[in-house]
Amino acid sequence: MEWETVIGLEIHAQLATCSKIFSGSATAYGAEPNTQANLVDLGYPGVLPVLNGEAVRMAVRFGLAIGARIAPHSVFARKNYFYPDLPKGYQISQYELPVVAQGSLDLVLDDGTRKRVGITRAHLEEDAGKSLHEGMPGMSGIDLNRAGTPLIEIVSEPDMRSAKEAVAYMKKVHTLVRYLDICDGNMQEGSFRCDANVSVRPKGSDKFGTRAEIKNLNSFRFVEKAINYEVERQIELLESGGKVVQETRLYDPDKGETRSMRSKEEANDYRYFPDPDLLPLVIDDAFVATIKASLPELPDEKAARFVRDYGLSEYDAGVLTASRELGAFYEDVVRRVGRDPKLCANWVMGDLAAFLNKDNLEINDSKVDAEALAGLVTRIVDATISGKIAKDVFEAMWASGESADAIIEQNGLRQITDTGAIELAIDEVMAKNPGQLADYRSGKDKLFGFFVGQVMKATGGKANPAQLNDLLRKKLSG
Amino acid sequence: MSAPAPTVAALARGLAEGAFSSVELTRAYLERIAAAQPSLNAFITVTGESALKAAAESDAARAAGRAGRLTGVPIGHKDIFCTEGVLTTCGSKMLGNFVSPYDATIVSGLRTAGTVMLGKLNMDEFAMGSSNETSHFGPVRNPWDTQKVPGGSSGGSAASVAARIVPAATATDTGGSIRQPAALCGVTGIKPTYGRCSRYGMIAFASSLDQAGLITVSAEDAALLLGPMSGFDPHDSTSVESPVPDYTTTLGDSLQGLTIGLVREFFDKGLDAACEQRIRDAIAVYEKLGAKVREVSCPNLPLSVPTYYVVAPAECSSNLARFDGVRFGHRCDSPKNLLDLYCRSRGEGFGAEVKRRIMTGTYVLSAGYYDAYYLKAQRVRQLISADFARAFKECDLLFGPTTPTPAFRIGAKCDDPITMYLNDIYTIGANLAGLPGMSIPCGFVDGLPIGLQIVGPHFSEARMLNVAHRYQQETDWHLKTPSAFA
Numbered sequence: 001m002e003w004e005t006v007i008g009l010e011i012h013a014q015l016a017t018c019s020k021i022f023s024g025s026a027t028a029y030g031a032e033p034n035t036q037a038n039l040v041d042l043g044y045p046g047v048l049p050v051l052n053g054e055a056v057r058m059a060v061r062f063g064l065a066i067g068a069r070i071a072p073h074s075v076f077a078r079k080n081y082f083y084p085d086l087p088k089g090y091q092i093s094q095y096e097l098p099v100v101a102q103g104s105l106d107l108v109l110d111d112g113t114r115k116r117v118g119i120t121r122a123h124l125e126e127d128a129g130k131s132l133h134e135g136m137p138g139m140s141g142i143d144l145n146r147a148g149t150p151l152i153e154i155v156s157e158p159d160m161r162s163a164k165e166a167v168a169y170m171k172k173v174h175t176l177v178r179y180l181d182i183c184d185g186n187m188q189e190g191s192f193r194c195d196a197n198v199s200v201r202p203k204g205s206d207k208f209g210t211r212a213e214i215k216n217l218n219s220f221r222f223v224e225k226a227i228n229y230e231v232e233r234q235i236e237l238l239e240s241g242g243k244v245v246q247e248t249r250l251y252d253p254d255k256g257e258t259r260s261m262r263s264k265e266e267a268n269d270y271r272y273f274p275d276p277d278l279l280p281l282v283i284d285d286a287f288v289a290t291i292k293a294s295l296p297e298l299p300d301e302k303a304a305r306f307v308r309d310y311g312l313s314e315y316d317a318g319v320l321t322a323s324r325e326l327g328a329f330y331e332d333v334v335r336r337v338g339r340d341p342k343l344c345a346n347w348v349m350g351d352l353a354a355f356l357n358k359d360n361l362e363i364n365d366s367k368v369d370a371e372a373l374a375g376l377v378t379r380i381v382d383a384t385i386s387g388k389i390a391k392d393v394f395e396a397m398w399a400s401g402e403s404a405d406a407i408i409e410q411n412g413l414r415q416i417t418d419t420g421a422i423e424l425a426i427d428e429v430m431a432k433n434p435g436q437l438a439d440y441r442s443g444k445d446k447l448f449g450f451f452v453g454q455v456m457k458a459t460g461g462k463a464n465p466a467q468l469n470d471l472l473r474k475k476l477s478g
Numbered sequence: 479m480s481a482p483a484p485t486v487a488a489l490a491r492g493l494a495e496g497a498f499s500s501v502e503l504t505r506a507y508l509e510r511i512a513a514a515q516p517s518l519n520a521f522i523t524v525t526g527e528s529a530l531k532a533a534a535e536s537d538a539a540r541a542a543g544r545a546g547r548l549t550g551v552p553i554g555h556k557d558i559f560c561t562e563g564v565l566t567t568c569g570s571k572m573l574g575n576f577v578s579p580y581d582a583t584i585v586s587g588l589r590t591a592g593t594v595m596l597g598k599l600n601m602d603e604f605a606m607g608s609s610n611e612t613s614h615f616g617p618v619r620n621p622w623d624t625q626k627v628p629g630g631s632s633g634g635s636a637a638s639v640a641a642r643i644v645p646a647a648t649a650t651d652t653g654g655s656i657r658q659p660a661a662l663c664g665v666t667g668i669k670p671t672y673g674r675c676s677r678y679g680m681i682a683f684a685s686s687l688d689q690a691g692l693i694t695v696s697a698e699d700a701a702l703l704l705g706p707m708s709g710f711d712p713h714d715s716t717s718v719e720s721p722v723p724d725y726t727t728t729l730g731d732s733l734q735g736l737t738i739g740l741v742r743e744f745f746d747k748g749l750d751a752a753c754e755q756r757i758r759d760a761i762a763v764y765e766k767l768g769a770k771v772r773e774v775s776c777p778n779l780p781l782s783v784p785t786y787y788v789v790a791p792a793e794c795s796s797n798l799a800r801f802d803g804v805r806f807g808h809r810c811d812s813p814k815n816l817l818d819l820y821c822r823s824r825g826e827g828f829g830a831e832v833k834r835r836i837m838t839g840t841y842v843l844s845a846g847y848y849d850a851y852y853l854k855a856q857r858v859r860q861l862i863s864a865d866f867a868r869a870f871k872e873c874d875l876l877f878g879p880t881t882p883t884p885a886f887r888i889g890a891k892c893d894d895p896i897t898m899y900l901n902d903i904y905t906i907g908a909n910l911a912g913l914p915g916m917s918i919p920c921g922f923v924d925g926l927p928i929g930l931q932i933v934g935p936h937f938s939e940a941r942m943l944n945v946a947h948r949y950q951q952e953t954d955w956h957l958k959t960p961s962a963f964a
Contacts, residue, residue: 039580043800044559046571046582048714078796080843082820089799140816142804224818271843273852276686276793278715411584 001239002203005231006211007166007196008158009223011173012151013183014127014191016060021126022049022092029189029404031235032134041148048277051076054152055165056281058182059099059124060291062152065176065298066119068103070288076124076278080271084142087127093153095272098123099281101153105176106300108318112229117169118157126153146190152182158197158208163227167220170194171322175299179324193218198230200238209234214251214258220397226251230258302327310334310341313392317361319349325363337375340381347377351394367398376404384408385415386465417464419471422455425463426475440476451476486645486699493550498541499611500550504594507552510643511596514963517624520638522557522615523565524597532594539592548702549592554644555556556635557598558605559585559690560679564595568681569603569613569631570799571825572808582679583714584648584690591706596644596869599634603829604798605655605683607631608901610892612831620663621960622926626885629659629901635693636663640927641963646694646703650680652687653786654905657917660693661880661929664919666694666946666956668700671695671913671936673718676711682797684790685716687909696956697918697946701725704939720937729947733767736945737873739774744878744904746780746933756921756928757879764877764945774872776865781858782906783899787940788842789910790854794832795839801827811887820920834895838926863911870935875945879904880917880929908933918946919955927955930948 020027023040040047063070077095107115129147131140154173154406160166174192177183185192199211214230217223229251230306234244248267251256297305297320306317306327321327330348332339352373356366369375376393379385385393385408408414416422429451430437440447451472455463492498508526515521529552536550560566560578567573581589589595592653603614610633618633621624621641628637632649637658639647649656651669660667668691675690682688690707694700704726710719738761745754803809803823810822828836831959841849869876881901891898908915913936917929930949934942950956 026677042805044579044805045566045576045681046578046677047799048678048716050713051714080799082799082802084802084804084816086733087800087805088803090796180646271840271845271848272841273792273796273848276684276716277682428488 003235004157004200004203004205005161005163005227006201006208007163007227009156009160009162009170010168010195010197011154011156011170012193013154013173013177015055015150015152015182016184017052017058017150019052020148021052021055021124023148025148025396027149027244029186029191031145033145034404035145037129037147037461041087048090049275050152051278051281055124056099056283057291058180059122059152060283060288061182061295062122062154062177063100063103064288064295065180066100066103066118066122067106068100068122070283071097071099071101072283073097074099074123074281074283076275076281077272078275081268084130084140085144085147087129087144087147088466091126091128092275092278093122093125099283104460105169105172107165107172108314109165109168112315115165116166120155120157122152122154125151125153158199163224163231166196166227167224170220170223172299175322179296179299181296187218190218195225196223196230197228198227198233198234200234202248209245210256212244212246212354213248215248215261217251222251222253224456225253225256227255233258239322247388259443286330295357296324310345312342312345316345316349323363329363329366332370333374333377335422336371337377337381343380344374344377347373351391355398357395367401368394371405372397379404379408383415383417383464385413386461387417388465389413389461413462415464416459416462417467419467422459422463422468422471423475425455425458425467426451426472429458430475437476441478448476482552484642484959485695486548486702487525487696489551489645490653490702494545494547500533500536500552500594501530503550504529504552504596507644511638514638514643516644516691517962518621518637518641519616520575520618520634520641520728521597521601521641522567522569522600522634523628525595526597529594529596534591536594538953546592548706549587550594551592552594552596552615552645553588553634553703554596554599555585556601556632556649557645558601558650558681559648560681561585561598562593562948564598565748566598566681567609567615568605569601569615570827570829570832571614571702572824573599573681574614574808576917577681580679582678583711585627585739587706588648588703588933599624599632599638599647601632601634603832604681604794605631605650605652605688606794606831606835608654608658608898609886610659610889611635611888611892612829619888620885620926621963622664623880623885625887626926627662627888627927629881629885631655631657632693635771636660636665636667639663639693639695642959643703643963646699646948648690648707649693650688650690651909651915652683652689652790653909654902656691656693657905657915657929657931658854658902660917661919661931662927664922664927664955664958665693666697666919666950667691667917667929668704668939668943669908670704670708670939671718671914671916672909673716673721674914674937675707676709676717680712682684682793684793685797686793687786687790688911689721689841696950697916697943698726698729698950701729701925701943701947704943706805725940725943726958728944731944733764733769733918733945733948736764738764738769738771739869739873739876740771741779741869741876741878742773742775743777743779747777748900748903749879750883750884750923752923753879753881753883756923757877760920760930760949761877763949767948767952769964772873774869774876776862776869776907778858778861778865778955779907782862782910783903785855785858785862785910786902786906787838787899788851790837791835791861792852793839795836795843798828798832803827831895843964859910862907866907866913866933867913874934875938875942876933878931878933880931881905882926884923910938914939914942917947918941918949919958920953922954922958927958
């Protein structure tokens with residue numbers, strides 16, 4: 001039987017506020033355990049939560065960016081369960097009435113097809129602390145620095161049909177939250193993570209299969225691997241006559257498999273109810289309008305502009321707008337070069353991206369900045385050097401931090417555009433290779449490349465390739 | 479120094495005139511507290527040393543010309559309020575070792591106003607009780623008859639004010655916990671509008687119902703003390719940004735034209751006939767003062783007890799989840815694992831009534847029962863609020879009894895929670911609707927005091943205090959003192 005995969009994601013993004021969602025403690029990552037937890041975070045007797053307005057503004061930014069409805073009236077609710085890193089014995093979240101509802105995101109997949117993923121809701125909630133087990137045998141430690149860090153939980157519709165689509169969606173959300181400056185997107189530190197709801201059904205069926213929820217995936221690679229493993233597990237189970245049970249599963253990245261954490265029967269009854277310590281969150285039109293006016297150009301808008309203004313393909317535009325910084329870098333290069341935006345795109349996405357990747361650097365830490373790269377591209381455009389030589393120049397720039405012009409001058413890499421000099425080199429090559437010349441003239445066209453190579457070698461690669469082609473063709477044909 | 483003058487107002491005058499110092503006054507009260515403790519058990523913690531230190535500072539401030547009108551007046555705080563560096567037990571073994579690292583907002587407000595804390599007053603465990611018998615620290619006794627309960631949960635506050643071992647005390651009211659003990663002990667109690675006083679630092683029982691207030695000898699004393707406790711607190715999102723008047727300036731206002739509504743449902747068959755007569759007598763006094771009386775109806779009010787016993791336990795089951803033995807409070811000895819830590823710490827730390835309410839609350843919030851209980855209770859709560867709103871279109875204030883009977887014997891209702899819960903039948907409605915309520919002494923039945931309840935519209939504290947004060951100018955029920963403590 002042919003099977004169809006159905007995936008929905010719940011993404012947790014930590015909001016980049018300075019203080020916690022319901023207390024004044026700092027949210028900075030990596031501090032000594034329990035140094036960023038005040039009495040409110042510790043759930044002391046008598047303390048009360050007070051909502052951080054900045055977290056609300058950030059949630060509204062996100063809602064507007066996905067074209068969602070911003071609820072004029074939303075409610076904080078208590079999700080009750082006992083756990084040592086949950087100091088109050090409940091998590092303050094939003095349940096029946098979330099702040100953001102009914103949005104969507106458009107994806108461009110690798111093969112160029114478009115796909116719209118619905119976003120059911122996005123709600124505000126507080127993060128829990130962390131239980132620490134390492135280095136204290138027989139005991140567990142509790143670090144409440146993270147307790148009360150604001151999160152936005154973004155719940156998608158079950159609209160994705162493959163692990164690749166799920167990853168593309170998650171990357172798109174990742175791009176968006178960073179564009180909006182509402183989340184640092186740091187997945188290693190847990191600032192951006194997701195739970196995946198996965199089920200399979202016979203292709204063509206309109207009913208959903210029983211789903212499993214895979215918890216706490218904190219890398220794009222894990223999302224893809226965990227989903228693929230889970231899909232295979234479910235298909236094998238069904239094809240061998242078994243049944244998928246609704247349960248929560250954990251992905252083990254070392255073994256590359258998912259395993260059961262708890263079944264539906266063992267699931268907590270969270271006893272949600274509206275938190276009487278917090279008033280309903282009321283958001284008026286003026287508040288929304290102010291935030292709307294402050295939104296930056298969003299990735300889709302920017303990509304459309306790149307296609308329109310720079311003549312880029314949708315795919316290239318998508319790559320160059322994957323982060324605000326990359327888009328800004330690219331546009332800086334284009335502005336400085338002043339022409340051929342396609343060539344600029346190739347350099348940013350090609351050699352520059354490869355070197356950044358090799359050194360594991362972000363665009364803002366690039367060893368060749370926009371000005372320097374523009375200097376190099378300009379020398380290609382004005383024919384001072386060839387594209388091939390430019391690659392060597394770029395490598396030298398990356399290593400030395402010097403400008404393209406300095407490297408071209410120091411190494412005498414300026415392209416030979418003097419017709420006489422090129423002709424002289426051709427004549428010499430023809431004189432040295434009479435056999436090949438005779439073969440070429442008797443119809444072996446393929447030898448043209450041999451002559452190009454020999455002349456390039458003779459000129460140290462500096463002959464202008466277009467001129468060389470022209471002149472060589474004339475001379476060879478006698 | 480002989481028995482101190484009876485009211486905060488009189489003490490404040492004495493301090494201002496130099497008749498006695500705050501240190502003398504504080505010492506006198508500490509002696510009375512010590513003498514009464516064996517018979518009343520009103521205090522959990524007496525902070526004698528820090529009280530005398532604060533009193534000396536008050537005297538110094540007065541000498542330096544920096545005295546406010548409450549400077550140097552000693553008061554007691556219900557042990558539900560967090561007090562920095564002082565044991566704060568909430569009447570529970572669970573917090574038997576809990577020294578609060580911070581002050582409740584109302585505690586610091588009253589301190590800033592100059593009051594001197596004498597100690598922490600006994601109460602029902604986590605404010606869950608109507609007789610002060612659920613306290614881990616033993617029952618408080620009624621100074622009018624020590625075989626009788628003082629009411630609850632603010633039993634320590636009411637008994638200590640009635641016995642004049644403190645001039646005034648803070649208290650809290652979730653379903654009647656200020657008004658009911660005030661009535662049973664023959665003192666004045668005010669539960670302000672929900673949101674009038676900050677809840678920050680007041681250990682939560684049922685967050686949507688809990689309200690801090692006062693138990694005093696007179697309405698005038700309550701008017702003096704309420705101001706420094708009131709107002710918006712940035713630490714409490716449910717406190718209200720509404721101006722705080724000087725409640726003392728309107729105490730003497732005329733009652734001409736006042737329309738009093740008698741709530742028909744408050745005079746039902748459950749009300750003791752002798753108690754009813756005392757209430758009717760009090761109303762006659764008001765008629766003499768120029769008030770008009772009419773009957774009004776709040777048809778949904780009889781549903782307030784069952785509604786309350788869904789909403790309050792639901793909130794308490796969640797509020798008390800933080801007492802898990804992990805960070806503070808009681809922790810069981812050598813837990814085997816996490817579950818054992820939870821089960822034994824909570825099992826040992828909480829008393830029977832608290833456990834009953836946590837279980838009730840957990841049940842009504844459970845999947846499959848939420849709609850039938852919690853949601854339905856919230857709807858009934860809205861109907862009750864609407865009843866009150868309608869009644870206030872016909873009258874200015876609502877009058878009725880505070881309790882159906884005078885104080886009952888210690889132990890009489892312990893085995894029957896439902897009968898115990900019915901003690902709050904007249905007081906719970908105001909909590910469900912967030913309305914301010916008072917109880918003022920209006921006579922005796924068989925030597926035990928009876929309370930007249932006044933319920934007003936939101937933020938009508940000034941009018942209620944005025945109305946109570948005018949009655950206290952005509953009568954002296956509030957000045958009666960139990961003979962054993964005269």
